[in-house]
Amino acid sequence: MGAIEVSHLSKHYGDVVAVDDLSFEVEEGEIFGYLGPNGAGKTTTIRALLGFQTPTAGGATLLGHDIADERALREAKARIGYLPATPSFDENVTGEVYLDFHASLKGDDRRDELLAMFTPPLDRKISTYSTGNKQMLGIVQTFMHDPDLVIMDEPTAGLDPIKQERFNEFLRAERDRGTTVLFSSHILGEVRRVCDRVGVIRNGTLVALEDVGTLLERGGKLVRVHTADPLDAADLDFDGVVDLERAGNEARFTFTGDYNDLVALLAAYDVVDLDIEEPPLEDVFMHFYGEEEDA
Numbered sequence: 001m002g003a004i005e006v007s008h009l010s011k012h013y014g015d016v017v018a019v020d021d022l023s024f025e026v027e028e029g030e031i032f033g034y035l036g037p038n039g040a041g042k043t044t045t046i047r048a049l050l051g052f053q054t055p056t057a058g059g060a061t062l063l064g065h066d067i068a069d070e071r072a073l074r075e076a077k078a079r080i081g082y083l084p085a086t087p088s089f090d091e092n093v094t095g096e097v098y099l100d101f102h103a104s105l106k107g108d109d110r111r112d113e114l115l116a117m118f119t120p121p122l123d124r125k126i127s128t129y130s131t132g133n134k135q136m137l138g139i140v141q142t143f144m145h146d147p148d149l150v151i152m153d154e155p156t157a158g159l160d161p162i163k164q165e166r167f168n169e170f171l172r173a174e175r176d177r178g179t180t181v182l183f184s185s186h187i188l189g190e191v192r193r194v195c196d197r198v199g200v201i202r203n204g205t206l207v208a209l210e211d212v213g214t215l216l217e218r219g220g221k222l223v224r225v226h227t228a229d230p231l232d233a234a235d236l237d238f239d240g241v242v243d244l245e246r247a248g249n250e251a252r253f254t255f256t257g258d259y260n261d262l263v264a265l266l267a268a269y270d271v272v273d274l275d276i277e278e279p280p281l282e283d284v285f286m287h288f289y290g291e292e293e294d295a
Protein backbone atom coordinates (compact mmCIF):
# COMPACT_ATOMS: atom_id res chain seq x y z
CA MET A 1 0.00 0.00 0.00
CA GLY A 2 1.29 3.45 -0.88
CA ALA A 3 1.42 6.19 1.76
CA ILE A 4 -0.53 8.32 -0.71
CA GLU A 5 -2.72 6.79 -3.40
CA VAL A 6 -4.35 9.25 -5.76
CA SER A 7 -7.00 7.78 -8.02
CA HIS A 8 -8.60 9.64 -10.94
CA LEU A 9 -8.66 12.86 -8.93
CA SER A 10 -10.19 15.88 -10.65
CA LYS A 11 -10.89 19.36 -9.35
CA HIS A 12 -12.71 21.99 -11.39
CA TYR A 13 -13.28 25.60 -10.36
CA GLY A 14 -16.19 26.52 -12.61
CA ASP A 15 -14.77 26.25 -16.11
CA VAL A 16 -11.18 25.99 -14.87
CA VAL A 17 -9.91 22.40 -14.79
CA ALA A 18 -7.20 22.68 -12.12
CA VAL A 19 -6.61 18.92 -11.75
CA ASP A 20 -7.71 16.47 -14.40
CA ASP A 21 -8.08 12.72 -13.77
CA LEU A 22 -4.85 12.46 -11.79
CA SER A 23 -3.58 9.08 -10.58
CA PHE A 24 -0.28 8.34 -8.82
CA GLU A 25 1.12 6.71 -5.75
CA VAL A 26 3.72 7.83 -3.24
CA GLU A 27 5.45 4.85 -1.68
CA GLU A 28 6.13 4.53 2.01
CA GLY A 29 9.51 5.91 2.99
CA GLU A 30 10.26 7.88 -0.15
CA ILE A 31 10.71 11.57 -0.84
CA PHE A 32 8.47 12.50 -3.71
CA GLY A 33 8.95 15.80 -5.50
CA TYR A 34 5.83 17.31 -6.99
CA LEU A 35 6.78 19.70 -9.75
CA GLY A 36 5.18 21.76 -12.42
CA PRO A 37 4.94 25.27 -13.81
CA ASN A 38 2.89 28.00 -12.11
CA GLY A 39 -0.81 27.18 -12.15
CA ALA A 40 -0.22 23.51 -13.03
CA GLY A 41 -2.38 22.23 -10.18
CA LYS A 42 0.12 21.37 -7.43
CA THR A 43 -1.49 23.35 -4.62
CA THR A 44 -4.95 22.21 -5.68
CA THR A 45 -3.85 18.57 -5.48
CA ILE A 46 -2.31 19.06 -2.05
CA ARG A 47 -5.35 20.91 -0.71
CA ALA A 48 -7.70 18.26 -2.06
CA LEU A 49 -5.64 15.49 -0.47
CA LEU A 50 -5.91 17.17 2.92
CA GLY A 51 -9.65 17.74 2.67
CA PHE A 52 -9.52 21.54 2.18
CA GLN A 53 -11.02 21.19 -1.30
CA THR A 54 -13.68 18.67 -2.28
CA PRO A 55 -12.67 16.79 -5.42
CA THR A 56 -14.99 17.14 -8.41
CA ALA A 57 -14.32 13.48 -9.16
CA GLY A 58 -12.05 10.67 -8.03
CA GLY A 59 -10.37 10.39 -4.66
CA ALA A 60 -7.34 9.36 -2.68
CA THR A 61 -6.12 7.63 0.43
CA LEU A 62 -3.57 8.94 2.92
CA LEU A 63 -1.89 6.23 5.03
CA GLY A 64 -4.69 3.92 3.90
CA HIS A 65 -7.45 6.30 5.02
CA ASP A 66 -10.04 7.44 2.48
CA ILE A 67 -9.96 11.25 2.25
CA ALA A 68 -13.69 11.29 1.41
CA ASP A 69 -14.42 9.89 4.87
CA GLU A 70 -14.14 12.80 7.30
CA ARG A 71 -13.43 10.65 10.32
CA ALA A 72 -10.85 8.52 8.52
CA LEU A 73 -9.15 11.67 7.27
CA ARG A 74 -9.05 13.10 10.79
CA GLU A 75 -7.40 9.91 12.03
CA ALA A 76 -4.87 10.02 9.21
CA LYS A 77 -4.10 13.68 9.91
CA ALA A 78 -2.96 12.86 13.44
CA ARG A 79 -0.03 11.08 11.76
CA ILE A 80 0.51 13.68 9.04
CA GLY A 81 2.50 16.91 9.01
CA TYR A 82 1.32 19.63 6.65
CA LEU A 83 3.10 22.81 5.66
CA PRO A 84 1.05 25.01 3.32
CA ALA A 85 2.68 27.39 0.82
CA THR A 86 1.59 30.39 2.89
CA PRO A 87 0.84 29.22 6.41
CA SER A 88 -1.84 31.32 8.06
CA PHE A 89 -0.63 32.40 11.47
CA ASP A 90 -2.39 34.38 14.14
CA GLU A 91 0.15 37.18 13.91
CA ASN A 92 -0.68 38.56 17.36
CA VAL A 93 0.64 35.58 19.27
CA THR A 94 4.25 34.59 19.85
CA GLY A 95 5.83 31.62 18.11
CA GLU A 96 5.83 29.83 21.46
CA VAL A 97 2.07 30.23 21.88
CA TYR A 98 1.52 29.09 18.30
CA LEU A 99 3.56 25.91 18.89
CA ASP A 100 1.82 25.31 22.25
CA PHE A 101 -1.52 25.44 20.48
CA HIS A 102 -0.46 22.90 17.85
CA ALA A 103 1.14 20.74 20.53
CA SER A 104 -2.24 20.57 22.28
CA LEU A 105 -3.77 19.19 19.08
CA LYS A 106 -1.13 16.70 17.94
CA GLY A 107 1.75 16.52 20.39
CA ASP A 108 5.27 17.94 20.31
CA ASP A 109 7.71 15.16 21.21
CA ARG A 110 10.31 16.52 18.83
CA ARG A 111 9.89 20.25 19.46
CA ASP A 112 13.23 20.81 21.20
CA GLU A 113 15.18 18.72 18.72
CA LEU A 114 13.68 20.71 15.84
CA LEU A 115 14.25 24.05 17.53
CA ALA A 116 17.95 23.21 17.76
CA MET A 117 17.99 23.12 13.93
CA PHE A 118 15.38 25.69 13.00
CA THR A 119 15.45 28.80 15.10
CA PRO A 120 12.49 31.17 14.87
CA PRO A 121 12.54 33.81 17.66
CA LEU A 122 9.87 32.10 19.75
CA ASP A 123 9.38 34.85 22.32
CA ARG A 124 8.45 37.45 19.70
CA LYS A 125 5.05 38.04 18.12
CA ILE A 126 4.71 36.36 14.73
CA SER A 127 3.81 39.76 13.20
CA THR A 128 7.49 40.74 13.65
CA TYR A 129 8.84 37.62 11.91
CA SER A 130 10.71 37.64 8.62
CA THR A 131 9.52 35.29 5.87
CA GLY A 132 12.28 32.82 6.73
CA ASN A 133 11.39 32.89 10.44
CA LYS A 134 7.76 32.14 9.62
CA GLN A 135 8.87 29.29 7.40
CA MET A 136 11.05 27.84 10.17
CA LEU A 137 8.16 28.07 12.62
CA GLY A 138 6.01 26.25 10.07
CA ILE A 139 8.65 23.53 9.68
CA VAL A 140 8.85 22.97 13.44
CA GLN A 141 5.04 22.78 13.62
CA THR A 142 4.95 20.31 10.72
CA PHE A 143 7.42 17.83 12.21
CA MET A 144 7.15 18.22 15.98
CA HIS A 145 4.54 15.46 16.49
CA ASP A 146 6.80 13.02 14.60
CA PRO A 147 4.47 12.37 11.64
CA ASP A 148 4.64 9.27 9.42
CA LEU A 149 3.73 11.30 6.35
CA VAL A 150 4.62 14.90 5.57
CA ILE A 151 3.06 17.01 2.83
CA MET A 152 4.60 20.40 2.09
CA ASP A 153 3.91 23.10 -0.47
CA GLU A 154 7.22 24.76 -1.41
CA PRO A 155 8.81 24.28 2.01
CA THR A 156 12.12 26.01 1.33
CA ALA A 157 10.65 29.18 -0.17
CA GLY A 158 11.95 32.07 1.93
CA LEU A 159 14.80 30.13 3.58
CA ASP A 160 18.35 31.32 3.04
CA PRO A 161 20.69 28.86 1.24
CA ILE A 162 22.26 27.56 4.47
CA LYS A 163 18.87 26.87 6.05
CA GLN A 164 17.67 25.33 2.78
CA GLU A 165 20.59 22.93 2.83
CA ARG A 166 20.02 22.18 6.53
CA PHE A 167 16.40 21.47 5.77
CA ASN A 168 17.28 19.20 2.85
CA GLU A 169 19.73 17.27 5.02
CA PHE A 170 17.05 16.97 7.67
CA LEU A 171 14.57 15.64 5.09
CA ARG A 172 16.99 12.97 3.94
CA ALA A 173 17.50 11.89 7.55
CA GLU A 174 13.73 11.79 8.06
CA ARG A 175 13.37 9.60 5.01
CA ASP A 176 16.06 7.29 6.38
CA ARG A 177 14.04 6.80 9.54
CA GLY A 178 11.01 5.83 7.44
CA THR A 179 9.03 9.06 7.06
CA THR A 180 7.27 9.55 3.73
CA VAL A 181 7.49 13.03 2.23
CA LEU A 182 5.70 14.73 -0.63
CA PHE A 183 6.67 18.29 -1.40
CA SER A 184 6.12 20.68 -4.24
CA SER A 185 9.02 22.76 -5.44
CA HIS A 186 10.34 25.00 -8.17
CA ILE A 187 13.96 24.56 -7.10
CA LEU A 188 15.32 21.87 -9.37
CA GLY A 189 18.71 21.52 -7.73
CA GLU A 190 16.97 20.74 -4.47
CA VAL A 191 14.74 18.20 -6.15
CA ARG A 192 17.77 16.48 -7.56
CA ARG A 193 19.62 16.38 -4.25
CA VAL A 194 16.71 15.28 -2.13
CA CYS A 195 14.00 13.43 -4.04
CA ASP A 196 13.80 9.73 -4.83
CA ARG A 197 11.04 10.19 -7.38
CA VAL A 198 9.30 13.06 -9.05
CA GLY A 199 5.90 13.64 -10.56
CA VAL A 200 5.60 16.48 -13.04
CA ILE A 201 2.16 18.01 -13.46
CA ARG A 202 1.18 20.31 -16.28
CA ASN A 203 -2.28 21.70 -16.98
CA GLY A 204 -3.66 19.47 -14.25
CA THR A 205 -2.30 16.28 -15.82
CA LEU A 206 0.67 14.15 -14.84
CA VAL A 207 3.22 14.32 -17.66
CA ALA A 208 6.06 12.42 -15.98
CA LEU A 209 6.41 10.09 -13.03
CA GLU A 210 9.80 8.54 -12.46
CA ASP A 211 12.86 8.31 -10.32
CA VAL A 212 15.22 11.23 -10.58
CA GLY A 213 18.03 9.12 -12.08
CA THR A 214 15.83 7.87 -14.91
CA LEU A 215 14.59 11.35 -15.62
CA LEU A 216 18.17 12.56 -15.97
CA GLU A 217 19.02 9.60 -18.18
CA ARG A 218 16.15 10.44 -20.48
CA GLY A 219 17.52 13.96 -20.69
CA GLY A 220 20.57 12.52 -22.48
CA LYS A 221 24.08 13.93 -22.34
CA LEU A 222 25.47 17.22 -23.49
CA VAL A 223 28.24 16.60 -26.01
CA ARG A 224 30.81 19.18 -27.06
CA VAL A 225 33.35 17.97 -29.57
CA HIS A 226 36.23 19.79 -31.22
CA THR A 227 37.67 18.14 -34.32
CA ALA A 228 40.72 18.88 -36.49
CA ASP A 229 38.41 19.19 -39.53
CA PRO A 230 34.82 20.44 -39.25
CA LEU A 231 32.24 17.75 -38.56
CA ASP A 232 30.06 17.13 -41.57
CA ALA A 233 26.41 18.01 -40.76
CA ALA A 234 25.25 14.94 -42.70
CA ASP A 235 27.33 12.70 -40.40
CA LEU A 236 25.45 14.16 -37.43
CA ASP A 237 22.06 13.47 -38.94
CA PHE A 238 21.16 10.37 -36.95
CA ASP A 239 18.78 9.33 -34.16
CA GLY A 240 19.57 10.81 -30.81
CA VAL A 241 21.31 14.02 -31.90
CA VAL A 242 19.19 17.01 -30.87
CA ASP A 243 19.68 20.76 -30.55
CA LEU A 244 22.77 20.65 -32.75
CA GLU A 245 24.89 23.81 -32.89
CA ARG A 246 28.04 24.06 -34.99
CA ALA A 247 30.67 26.77 -34.99
CA GLY A 248 33.88 26.21 -36.94
CA ASN A 249 35.47 22.96 -35.83
CA GLU A 250 33.27 22.66 -32.76
CA ALA A 251 29.87 20.99 -32.49
CA ARG A 252 27.56 20.92 -29.46
CA PHE A 253 24.46 18.79 -29.17
CA THR A 254 22.33 16.81 -26.75
CA PHE A 255 22.69 13.10 -27.29
CA THR A 256 19.92 10.66 -26.34
CA GLY A 257 20.82 7.80 -28.70
CA ASP A 258 23.01 4.69 -28.71
CA TYR A 259 26.54 5.50 -27.52
CA ASN A 260 28.03 3.07 -30.04
CA ASP A 261 26.70 5.28 -32.86
CA LEU A 262 28.37 8.26 -31.24
CA VAL A 263 31.68 6.45 -30.82
CA ALA A 264 31.54 5.27 -34.47
CA LEU A 265 30.93 8.85 -35.63
CA LEU A 266 33.82 10.28 -33.61
CA ALA A 267 36.17 7.47 -34.71
CA ALA A 268 35.92 8.79 -38.26
CA TYR A 269 37.41 12.16 -37.20
CA ASP A 270 40.56 13.44 -35.59
CA VAL A 271 39.08 14.48 -32.21
CA VAL A 272 40.99 17.34 -30.54
CA ASP A 273 38.78 17.77 -27.48
CA LEU A 274 35.64 16.14 -26.14
CA ASP A 275 33.25 16.85 -23.24
CA ILE A 276 30.30 14.62 -22.44
CA GLU A 277 28.30 15.70 -19.43
CA GLU A 278 24.90 15.60 -17.81
CA PRO A 279 22.67 18.47 -18.88
CA PRO A 280 21.46 20.86 -16.19
CA LEU A 281 18.26 19.53 -14.63
CA GLU A 282 16.61 22.76 -15.77
CA ASP A 283 17.04 21.68 -19.40
CA VAL A 284 15.54 18.29 -18.68
CA PHE A 285 12.52 19.85 -17.08
CA MET A 286 12.01 22.49 -19.74
CA HIS A 287 11.08 19.61 -21.95
CA PHE A 288 8.10 18.96 -19.67
CA TYR A 289 7.37 22.53 -18.73
CA GLY A 290 7.39 23.63 -22.35
CA GLU A 291 6.47 27.12 -23.40
CA GLU A 292 3.95 27.60 -20.64
CA GLU A 293 6.72 27.83 -18.08
CA ASP A 294 5.90 31.44 -17.32
CA ALA A 295 2.15 31.08 -17.60
Ligand SMILES: Nc1ncnc2c1ncn2[C@@H]1O[C@H](COP(=O)(O)OP(=O)(O)OP(=O)(O)O)[C@@H](O)[C@H]1O
Binds near residue numbers: 018040042044
Ligand atom coordinates in the same frame (compact mmCIF):
# COMPACT_ATOMS: atom_id res chain seq x y z
N1 LIG B 1 -10.02 29.03 -5.73
C1 LIG B 1 -9.82 29.01 -7.05
N2 LIG B 1 -10.77 29.47 -7.90
C2 LIG B 1 -10.57 29.43 -9.23
N3 LIG B 1 -9.48 28.96 -9.83
C3 LIG B 1 -8.49 28.49 -9.03
C4 LIG B 1 -8.60 28.48 -7.60
N4 LIG B 1 -7.46 27.96 -7.09
C5 LIG B 1 -6.67 27.63 -8.14
N5 LIG B 1 -7.29 27.95 -9.32
C6 LIG B 1 -6.76 27.73 -10.67
O1 LIG B 1 -6.42 26.35 -10.76
C7 LIG B 1 -5.23 26.17 -11.51
C8 LIG B 1 -4.20 25.41 -10.67
O2 LIG B 1 -3.76 26.25 -9.60
P1 LIG B 1 -2.76 25.75 -8.45
O3 LIG B 1 -2.68 26.85 -7.44
O4 LIG B 1 -3.17 24.41 -8.01
O5 LIG B 1 -1.38 25.65 -9.26
P2 LIG B 1 0.12 25.43 -8.72
O6 LIG B 1 0.69 24.35 -9.55
O7 LIG B 1 0.10 25.24 -7.25
O8 LIG B 1 0.80 26.80 -9.10
P3 LIG B 1 2.07 27.61 -8.42
O9 LIG B 1 3.31 26.89 -8.78
O10 LIG B 1 1.96 28.94 -9.10
O11 LIG B 1 1.80 27.69 -6.94
C9 LIG B 1 -4.79 27.57 -11.94
O12 LIG B 1 -5.29 27.80 -13.23
C10 LIG B 1 -5.45 28.46 -10.92
O13 LIG B 1 -5.68 29.74 -11.48
